[in-house]
Amino acid sequence: MSAVAEERNARAPWALTAPALMLFIGVLLIPLAMTVMLSFHDWGQYKGIEPVFILKNWREIATDPYYAEMFWRTFRIAILTTLLTALLGAPEAYILNRMSGRWKSFFLLVILGPLLISVVARTLGWALLFGGNNGLVNKLLMSLGVIHSPIPFMFTETGMVVALAHVMMPFMVLSVWAALQRLDPQIENAAMSLGAGPITIIRRIIMPQIMPGVLSGAIIVFSLSASAFATPAIIGGRRLKVAATLAYDEFLNTLNWPLGAAVATLLLIALVLIVIGSNALIERRYAEVFR
Amino acid sequence: MAYLELDRVAKQFGAQTVVDDFSLSVGKGEFISFLGPSGCGKTTTLQMIAGFLDPTRGAIRLEGKDLTAIHPAKRGLGIVFQSYALFPHMSAAENVAFGLEMRGVPRADRAERVRAALAMVGLAGYEDRHPRRMSGGQQQRVALARALVIKPSVLLLDEPLSNLDAKLREEMQIELRQIQRTIGTTTILVTHDQNEAMSLSDRIVVMSQGRIEQIGTPQETYEKPASAFVSQFLGKTNDFAGSIDRTATPPRLVAGSWSAPAPAGLNGAITVSIRPERIGFGEAGLSAKIVTRIFQGNHWLFQCESECGPAIVIRQNDGTAQPAEGEAVRLAWRPEDMSVRARASA
Amino acid sequence: MRRNGPLALIFHTIFVIVMVAPILVVCLVAFTPDGFLSLPTNGFSLRWFRAIGNYPEFIQAFWVSLGLGALSSLVALLFAVPAALAIARYRFRGRDALAALFLSPLMIPHVVLGIAFLRFFTSTGLGGSFAALIIAHVIIVFPFALRLTLAAATGMDRTVEMAAVSLGANGWTLFRRVTLPLILPGVISGWALAFIQSFDDLTMTVFLAAPGTETLPVRMFLYIQDNIDPLVTSVSACVIAVTLTALILLDRFYGLDRVLAGKGDPGR
The missing domain is CATH 3.40.50.300 (P-loop containing nucleotide triphosphate hydrolases)
Structure with missing residues (x-):
């Protein structure tokens, strides 16, 4: 491109992005800033929201063990969900990748398709399957002899983790799948020709190479699980609160908006820090090998 | 073993x-x-x-x-x-x-x-x-x-x-x-x-x-x-359609106006295969006309239209004068440089 | 490539069954003839699909969702297409920061977005309105619209445009006759994916919806909160059917694998 054209086009990208930029500043950045501000406002049963700058809500979250317990529960569920998806999703992606063409794309569709199906519908499915002590899942597990007495799934963390893992599974499979696509198709043959058995190939050749995929999948699953709303709300009911459902209650039931805003702001900050931190860690760890 | x-x-x-x-x-x-x-x-x-x-x-x-x-x-x-x-x-x-x-x-x-x-x-x-x-x-x-x-x-x-x-x-x-x-x-x-x-x-x-x-x-x-x-597959080659005439004495292999004593065994329609670098320009032989002449440093490449179809000739660049485009030439080669195969007569 | 062993295939079978079971169960229960939830169902009936007709709030919520998804995806594209072209073609200062900003709704938890929009729209007097829902949904579907359009614009052969310019096309004509047709598959798929995201969103919308502007997921969620009966399964089955239709559309225009592969980034 000539220097003249370059000069003339210097303003073009800004002209093209300006509408979207205005939109994002106007109805994304400003509302977010307002929410952070809101978390410093005061609130009372009768006086409503008072636009002052106090640390009352933050102090309450920091001192009341109820919030510590709730955040700990939120992250515990997110971590267990992440582990479950990694432990099951990574092998599944590997098995999928070894299938022949037509089966591969069919099952990929079956496993990734739910990603686009309503979370409410999917969670409802689990609620139906769990359905109290004589739900289908318990009946099946007991007839298989896996368990002797029914496990309570509804309104428990176990149920939340299972349903969340199902909702998040496509993200993990996708992420590991993408890592597997970058593998040299001959890499297993190469290892085998050098005398490596199947276990050694998986442990020494495949695992180290798909690890970045597992980790980036884990980050996605973790951050989505920690901020999930529909699944904890339906499976957990009103008793078992996580950060998202608590914020919802503060806003729409208790009407203590400033406190809800503080919970939401804390969740946002915690997640952003965790995601950015672990991304940086992964990038540094694998910088040498994967560019 | x-x-x-x-x-x-x-x-x-x-x-x-x-x-x-x-x-x-x-x-x-x-x-x-x-x-x-x-x-x-x-x-x-x-x-x-x-x-x-x-x-x-x-x-x-x-x-x-x-x-x-x-x-x-x-x-x-x-x-x-x-x-x-x-x-x-x-x-x-x-x-x-x-x-x-x-x-x-x-x-x-x-x-x-x-x-x-x-x-x-x-x-x-x-x-x-x-x-x-x-x-x-x-x-x-x-x-x-x-x-x-x-x-x-x-x-x-x-x-x-x-x-x-x-x-x-x-x-x-x-x-x-x-x-x-x-x-x-x-x-x-x-x-x-x-x-x-x-x-x-x-x-x-x-x-x-x-x-x-x-x-x-x-x-x-x-x-x-x-x-x-x-x-x-192994390099460029010229395939010329020819025939072996066993009625002549001695039997002859004929490809256009080029001919040589017939090798033993074959009869009738044959294909003569000859590498381009083994063909020379001579007084007698396959009559052809040079279509393009390309200089390639250490050799010349000629694309010719011969009486037996297109032909490629490669000549070492040894400093001697080479025929020009459009010139009529005769293509000749030593019988031992060619390989002869039976051709399914069309 | 080595084959999967029997153990791997058993694992795979169980995995796939678990993945489809909840969705299948919803669709199965939707056809129950009983007046209550039971598994397994005995018999087949459409009574719970007909029953939807007696609940006008579900019908209305469906239309709200449909209109909201279609409109917000369209508006998002109006903003996203020029932005995608700029990001795909120019190397300018702040380009990476802009791209990160435009994709940020994927990173921000939807609860936080819901709260932020609720606060914003109540204080601007738009609270509970359909317009507020549209604006909020434009923001959350924007990354999906942008990403597929961006992929199409990046993958486009720019010499084709140069050829058009050399033949005298310029400005709007160039965009309408050459650029847009070339990126259209990406744009349409971006619209479809954005539609699905909008159509499915519960977490953010539940904060904004008021009676009259409740979307289908919100209506379903509020209903489930009170009681779970076969009615909500038949509604779910309809939602799944709508999503599948959009999926097929996506597959036709773009190839589903490409759409899904693009979803690997930090999601909502």
Whole structure:
């Protein structure tokens, strides 16, 4: 491109992005800033929201063990969900990748398709399957002899983790799948020709190479699980609160908006820090090998 | 005595026969090339030797032992893949050491052999480098060192040079040949590049559509192609339609206005194959007209329209005057330079 | 490539069954003839699909969702297409920061977005309105619209445009006759994916919806909160059917694998 054209086009990208930029500043950045501000406002049963700058809500979250317990529960569920998806999703992606063409794309569709199906519908499915002590899942597990007495799934963390893992599974499979696509198709043959058995190939050749995929999948699953709303709300009911459902209650039931805003702001900050931190860690760890 | 022997090997995928009736004896220390266009079954054959595919029929023996009964991990063959298939999460030294580790070679011994192998391929000092940070040529050398360090009974090379640029490819060809001569490992190279096959191998196996067209030394396959396919595939060639007249005395072979005493055996319609560099301009012979004349440095390339169809002539640039475009010429060659095949009369 | 062993195939079978079971169960229960939830169902009936007709709030919510998804995706594209062209073609200062900003709704939890929009729209007097829902949904579907359009614009052969310019096309004509047709598959797929995201969103919308502007997921969620009966399964089955239709559309225009592969980034 000539220097003249370059000069003339210097303003073009800004002209093209300006509408979207205005939109994002106007109805994304400003509302977010307002929410952070809101978390410093005061609130009372009768006086409503008072636009002052106090640390009352933050102090309450920091001192009341109820919030510590709730955040700990939120992250515990997110971590267990992440582990479950990694432990099951990574092998599944590997098995999928070894299938022949037509089966591969069919099952990929079956496993990734739910990603686009309503979370409410999917969670409802689990609620139906769990359905109290004589739900289908318990009946099946007991007839298989896996368990002797029914496990309570509804309104428990176990149920939340299972349903969340199902909702998040496509993200993990996708992420590991993408890592597997970058593998040299001959890499297993190469290892085998050098005398490596199947276990050694998986442990020494495949695992180290798909690890970045597992980790980036884990980050996605973790951050989505920690901020999930529909699944904890339906499976957990009103008793078992996580950060998202608590914020919802503060806003729409208790009407203590400033406190809800503080919970939401804390969740946002915690997640952003965790995601950015672990991304940086992964990038540094694998910088040498994967560019 | 045959070191590696393929006995009527065939491979079918469903109804499709990819390799058929493949028989070959390889002597110890020999360098063999499987040469042919893509899809001719050469890589499939290599993968059957390596054990990544099982032959549908036939036997593969190494020193008389049935190789197909041995798991690929236990065959002890060294393989260099077209993509190199280096382990990206391991350094060059770790890559080379992997095979030794699998064989339980002690650590100290391992380090020494890895260093020696890397030095042999000219990569001393690159031990800790990761493959992604190496050039294509360097990766290729690591792959070679990794395959050779386990002292393989046979070295299998699957288009190892096809991802390198022309200059580097030539350098690696020479180096590969030298290394193979020095350590004397029996080697099988799969390639679609006739120059590579000719400059590296002791013998070439020319393949087409799953079948062996010809097995011979590079000279044999070039000078005396056994089929039209071989003569077309190995360099440029001219095919002229001619006939043998056994009623004349003595019998004569005639192609247009060129003729020679007929060789024994054939009769009727034939095809005369002659390499372009073996054709000269003379007083008598096939009458032709020069269409284009291209100067190519050390030689001239002429495209002619002859009475037997288009013809290509290559003349060394020895400083003598060459005919100009549009000039009428006569094409002549020595009878011993041509190969004659029967032609199905149309 | 080596084959999967029997153990791997058993694992795979169980995995796939678990993945489809909840969705299948919903669709199965939707056809129950019973007046209550039971598993397994005995018999087949459409009574719960007909029953939807007696609940006008579900019907209305469906239309709200449909209109909201279609409109917000369209508006998002109006903003996203020029932005995608700029990001795909120019190397300018702040380009990476802009791209990160435009994709940020994927990173921000939807609860936080819901709260932020609720606060914003109540204080601007738009609270509970359909317009507020549209604006909020434009923001959350924007990354999906942008990403597919961006992929199409990046993958486009720019010499084709140069050829058009050399033949005298310029400005709007160039865009309408050459650029847009070339990126259209990406744009349409971006619209479809954005539609699905909008159609499915519960977490953010539940904060904004008021009676009259409740979307289908919100209506379903509020209903489930009170009681789970076969009615909500038949509604779910309809939602799944709508999503599948959009999926098929996506597959036709773009190839589903490409759409899904693009979803690997930090999601909502």
